Amino acid sequence: MAESKIKATDGGSSGWAWRRGWPFLIAVALLTALIAGHRLIPNVRGLGSLVDSAAPFLGLGVPLLGLAALLRRSWIALAAVLVPALLWVALFGTAWLPDGGGGSVRLRVASQNLRAGNPDPAATVASLAETGPDLIALQEISGDTREPVAGALVEHYPHRAAVSTVALWSRFPIREDVGVDTGLAWTRALRAVVAAPGGDVVVYVVHLGSARAGDTGTRDRTVATLADQIRQDRAERLIVLGDLNTATTDRMLEPLTELLRDAQADAGRGPGFTWPAAMPVTRPDHVLYRGLTAAYARVLHTPASDHRAVTAGFR
Template sequence: MSALSPQRALRRIVTAAVVFLALVVTVALAFHRSVPNVAGFGSVLDTAAPLLLLAVPVLILGAVLARTKVAAVAALVPLLVWGLMFGRAWLPKSADQGATQLRVASQNVNAANPDPAATADAVVATDADVVALVEVADGLREPTADAMAAHYAHHVRVSTVELWSRYPILDYAPVDTALGWERALRAVVDTPEGELTVYAVHLGSARPGVTATRDRSLRALADAVAADPARRLVVLGDLNTAITDRVMAPLRDLVRDAQADAGRGPGATWPASLPVIRPDQIFYRGLTATMSTVVRTPETDHRAVVAGFHFG
């Protein structure tokens, strides 16, 4: 029995590697929610799951080098699974959503921002009627306010979270998100179409292996929204996780996602230079989302998120 030529042996090795990697990626995509959330690992995997698409070009390159049908088929399986799970975000949205009657925006200003006025000017340029700004540290308040106040007559603040509005803010109060200090607020805005309840929030930070604070603050926010009797409601801010994260489920069961309903693609916002995930969210209920987009803003590490709504 003749030995395999070196070239043929290499092709077999590459084929086996492609099949193995394709299997790992496919299983990770299909069953990431089944991985135990020990030390926040499952949560991190949930958040990163859409990024597994980046493995597909590597697999395709391997299949080209292997030049075997088995490798070619294996390379396409993760792409198919990814498309079934996340591809709908790229599909065109319904055209019968109504005219935009109110625009909202959210921006993480970044506590280390060297020019917060430039960031605020870019947010103003989105023409949003209601704006949530988070991570507005002490030294950023005055320049931010100078830029915003010329366009928004109404303003409230709780700690480093601010809400700016063209329309009167009838009432507001801090929201306890179990951080030990206040970093969220609930306000009632008197829009021309009726009252709208707005949550401006900045949830606890999360790092690989350290997500307990974020998870606790997310549950507290979900509890507040669940108990809120408001018919029309939006949640704006930096939630420090993506909608694919399992810990988002208690809140996602109560609201809709403007990006999923009226945007195109995942709407990634962080890091601003090359965004790969979307921790900045616009959720809603009692309204119809008419548009959703992401805007590059200067001097901050997050892009802004903008959404439009119809009150009908």
């Protein structure tokens, strides 16, 4: 009887008891399903869009579950954590691999949400101009900021197109420009034909509708409207620069990403987050394109704006 009692005691308490892992297996399964199927969550009141935008951060659950498995001494849970870990790496981790860009650069572009009420817009654009872009696209430029911005840029960017609160400054001649209706109450986008090296490039400077928690309808309509414009545009070389008010991982951006390539995905390193500037957690600012080859894509922290700038080079 003593021997039987010892065996029962050892079997119930020694080692890493596999049965301790079952609560964690459920948590791992839920995390795996969320990483793999976040786009299946219904987009009711923008919930699906919000989860899509936050999807890269789901990977934070992997080390937390791994630590919990270690603390509970469960081999089976620790092994199971590899499943969401590998899935996250496959879906999001590749952004950190060496980019596919490189080569000589013939056209450099930059985009900056200037910030309404920017206390020093000249400093913002001067910092951006120091990186040497050929084209600078600005959003949220207003009457108070136009003069200081012009003063900071006019020497090296003699050509300009502007509509409402968006503007394009260029080293190269702008052949024509026109406002673009994205379905807002006022025009907040423009289309310009730039006489760039190697031939004309059509450039859209865009600030799409805002998205709020529980209300992304306006933003979603402006994405679809802009996509319709791009679909009908017959330009061979085309770039979209601006604040699209949605992340690359958001399903609602698909109408555009089905038509255009993403410079950050093709030639950048990492997720390229731009907002909020102090500690960015998402990327509403984009460089999308077709008919060109991206050589690099970067993010620049400029002063006085609540957005970081995005830059890209094409060959």
